[in-house]
Amino acid sequence: MDSAATALDDRLPSDRLLRATAAQWNAALVWTSADGAIVGANPGFARLAGLPLETLVGRSLPSLLDLGGRDWQAVWDGARGDHPPPGAGALRILRHDPVPVDLFWQHLTDGGDELLLCEMRNFDERERAEAVARLQQNVLELVATGRSLKQVLDFLCRQVEACAPEVACSVMLRDDENRMRVAAAPSLPAGYAANIDGLPIEPDVGCCGSAMSAGEAVMSADIAGDPRWAKRRDLALAHGLAACWSNPIKGRDARMLGSFALYYHHPRPVAAFHRRLVEACVHLCALAIEHDRARAEINRLAYFDTLTGLPNRQLLADRATAALALAGRTRQPVTLMFLDIDRFKTINDSLGHAVGDRLLVEVATRLKQLFIEGDTLARLGGDEFVALLPGCDAAHASLLAERVLAALAVPVTVADLTLTPTASIGIAVHPDDGMDFDTLLRQADAAMYRAKQAGRNRCHFFRRDMNEQAVRRLEMEAALREALDRQEAGCPEDEAPFELYYQPQLRLKPNCLHRVEALIRWTHPRWGAVSPVEFVPLAEECGLIDRLDSWVLQTSVAQLGRWRAAGVPVPGLAVNVSAVRFARGDLPDQVRAALATNGIPANDLTLEITERLMMTEEIGVHDALDALHALGVTLSIDDFGTGYSSLSYLKRFPVGELKIDRSFVKELDIDAANRPLVRAIIQIGEALGLTVVAEGVEREAQHRMLEAEGCAIGQGYLFARPMPSAALVSWLAGEGKHWVECPADACFSI
Numbered sequence: 001m002d003s004a005a006t007a008l009d010d011r012l013p014s015d016r017l018l019r020a021t022a023a024q025w026n027a028a029l030v031w032t033s034a035d036g037a038i039v040g041a042n043p044g045f046a047r048l049a050g051l052p053l054e055t056l057v058g059r060s061l062p063s064l065l066d067l068g069g070r071d072w073q074a075v076w077d078g079a080r081g082d083h084p085p086p087g088a089g090a091l092r093i094l095r096h097d098p099v100p101v102d103l104f105w106q107h108l109t110d111g112g113d114e115l116l117l118c119e120m121r122n123f124d125e126r127e128r129a130e131a132v133a134r135l136q137q138n139v140l141e142l143v144a145t146g147r148s149l150k151q152v153l154d155f156l157c158r159q160v161e162a163c164a165p166e167v168a169c170s171v172m173l174r175d176d177e178n179r180m181r182v183a184a185a186p187s188l189p190a191g192y193a194a195n196i197d198g199l200p201i202e203p204d205v206g207c208c209g210s211a212m213s214a215g216e217a218v219m220s221a222d223i224a225g226d227p228r229w230a231k232r233r234d235l236a237l238a239h240g241l242a243a244c245w246s247n248p249i250k251g252r253d254a255r256m257l258g259s260f261a262l263y264y265h266h267p268r269p270v271a272a273f274h275r276r277l278v279e280a281c282v283h284l285c286a287l288a289i290e291h292d293r294a295r296a297e298i299n300r301l302a303y304f305d306t307l308t309g310l311p312n313r314q315l316l317a318d319r320a321t322a323a324l325a326l327a328g329r330t331r332q333p334v335t336l337m338f339l340d341i342d343r344f345k346t347i348n349d350s351l352g353h354a355v356g357d358r359l360l361v362e363v364a365t366r367l368k369q370l371f372i373e374g375d376t377l378a379r380l381g382g383d384e385f386v387a388l389l390p391g392c393d394a395a396h397a398s399l400l401a402e403r404v405l406a407a408l409a410v411p412v413t414v415a416d417l418t419l420t421p422t423a424s425i426g427i428a429v430h431p432d433d434g435m436d437f438d439t440l441l442r443q444a445d446a447a448m449y450r451a452k453q454a455g456r457n458r459c460h461f462f463r464r465d466m467n468e469q470a471v472r473r474l475e476m477e478a479a480l481r482e483a484l485d486r487q488e489a490g491c492p493e494d495e496a497p498f499e500l501y502y503q504p505q506l507r508l509k510p511n512c513l514h515r516v517e518a519l520i521r522w523t524h525p526r527w528g529a530v531s532p533v534e535f536v537p538l539a540e541e542c543g544l545i546d547r548l549d550s551w552v553l554q555t556s557v558a559q560l561g562r563w564r565a566a567g568v569p570v571p572g573l574a575v576n577v578s579a580v581r582f583a584r585g586d587l588p589d590q591v592r593a594a595l596a597t598n599g600i601p602a603n604d605l606t607l608e609i610t611e612r613l614m615m616t617e618e619i620g621v622h623d624a625l626d627a628l629h630a631l632g633v634t635l636s637i638d639d640f641g642t643g644y645s646s647l648s649y650l651k652r653f654p655v656g657e658l659k660i661d662r663s664f665v666k667e668l669d670i671d672a673a674n675r676p677l678v679r680a681i682i683q684i685g686e687a688l689g690l691t692v693v694a695e696g697v698e699r700e701a702q703h704r705m706l707e708a709e710g711c712a713i714g715q716g717y718l719f720a721r722p723m724p725s726a727a728l729v730s731w732l733a734g735e736g737k738h739w740v741e742c743p744a745d746a747c748f749s750i
Helices: 013-024 043-049 072-080 125-144 149-163 190-196 206-214 233-238 272-303 313-330 344-351 353-368 394-408 437-453 464-488 532-541 545-565 579-584 587-598 619-631 674-687 700-709 725-733
Strands: 028-032 038-041 088-093 099-110 113-122 167-174 180-184 218-220 243-250 256-264 334-341 376-381 384-390 412-414 417-419 423-430 459-461 498-507 512-524 528-530 573-576 605-609 634-640 657-660 691-695 713-715
Touching: 028 043, 072 099, 072 113, 125 149, 125 272, 149 167, 149 180, 149 272, 167 206, 167 272, 180 190, 180 206, 180 256, 190 233, 206 218, 206 243, 206 256, 243 272, 256 272, 272 313, 313 334, 313 376, 313 384, 313 437, 334 353, 334 394, 334 437, 344 353, 353 376, 353 384, 353 394, 353 412, 384 394, 394 423, 394 459, 394 464, 423 437, 437 459, 464 498, 464 512, 464 532, 464 545, 498 545, 498 725, 512 532, 512 545, 528 532, 532 545, 545 573, 545 579, 545 587, 545 725, 579 587, 579 619, 587 605, 587 619, 619 634, 657 674, 674 691, 674 700, 700 713
Parallel strands: 423 459, 512 573, 573 605, 605 634, 634 657, 657 691, 691 713
Antiparallel strands: 028 038, 028 113, 088 099, 099 113, 167 180, 167 256, 218 243, 243 256, 334 384, 334 423, 376 384, 412 417, 498 512, 498 713, 512 528
């Protein structure tokens, strides 16, 4: 291309036409080689660039364009391939007054040479005004159609960046703690946005913090030298941000709402077009933010109780309808708990509505702490509260109702008066008590009135059998407390409510007695033998498990000491310990004292714990596990495979043994699907150097399969049932004698 701005010669009339077209084309044209060097340009490009036409050939096109962080090679490769570079507004000419442009790229070949043709068209003032008007119209339409604030602000930023591709936008909101929160920043580096989110609003926290603090626009033409960026300069520069212009967003009452900012990748002042854009954007942001807050306030008034802040009847009904529809597909239970404060009318009438309101707020505060995410606690009005409990069955609802009654029964001081609130609770369960919200609410309300008629401060189910279960549970808790009191007081042995049974655990290769597991049994005068499956969870729920576990530990270790003194060949002892027991922190000391008192080596004691305990993050639990391991006690994971799926705790904690849950062993010889699971658990144990115990072995076929898979220890009715201490001694001398007669190194020495 010659000095007339084209590399084409004039040998043919068609060539002259092409030269004339290029020279007089109203758009800017520029041809470049692969390295970005200009090989030709037309007068339109020279005018746009503000440079003499004859000086353009040989110059670098990337040096005249702000690529917005894009690499020239990527632009070249994109034009040659199937992914053309961005078009309208993708780049702009670098000059004193930058001019945004539309870009159109075309890959050309000339013999063996490859060229890139770029056609540029700049925005005129009319187009810029139209772009701002379109931006305003589009944002207002989003606000009017109810889009979320995040969606509106994100769209606004993207529209601005489309009009001015050389900038990256951000909208920061001021929170209640006077900190900046990133509301929208679609093109800012994610690492930068994460680091500025939550920063305090102060004069020297970049442009946004300074703008919100001072209430006026702040420009940093060069972040590297601006003292306001002293604390965040390295962060901004590391993410390619060199300049910033931030404007405060204020509400109609002049209250500070946030900031709108433009970031640049090169040091520079703000352009006139950018000022017009931002002026419109700040107004739009203020409108969107205030509209969102007004909508939130309307929603709060429509769906939440103004006194307690809890959902009201309308929101409860909406959530209940959705939960019941889902339950109809998944067949999961849904429980409705209706709670009415006892004698509240008397409090209101005698002490005044102000005291009554304060009591309602206190009750709401206590109740909120008892429910989990996914539950809905609502106030219907007056002293009536309702809890919607998706996925909660009758048994769990009964436990929760007891916790509610216990939490409310703590005295509260209101207006120098000490009040002890109580409540009557009615419970209805879907689908047995009703298929829709109104029916369930009516049934729960009826059950609540029956609770009041029965004496208040209690819970009633709508179904008779469920109510009988709740009553039995309360009776059982009282009986369990009484039984523990009698046991600890040293009642005669033949009248003791609790007794320990012992079940042998047998080594499969070589065949010998490994140890015995201590199992608690409770005999009630009226109910007879009460299953541990029923009373142990109850002891955990009502806070009695500490006493129960302590009694089992001390009694069983003492029994092992007596056996050894009498020469009874019991190699070791396993004792179950509840996860709740570890919370007190004194378990290692108690174990150490029990072993020392009875002369039992620590490595002869195994404590069986659950997977749930291993997943806790409480430091005290971790310390207790480490202390027990240091003492020499073996830790065994009971019911392994039925709890959490994470196995990382097997590496993190000093576990020495795994017990395969009986549910896997039960049909091992019947259901082929159980065999790979059992095999996998045994292999996990072998790989980590852990002993594996299979419980629930009842048939010889199970025994043979476990032995073939390499399981070390077996426990179950096939070998021996749980038995009292005297019966165990007889079993060892008779039926179990061959299990004792094994190599000395496989058992123990007294």
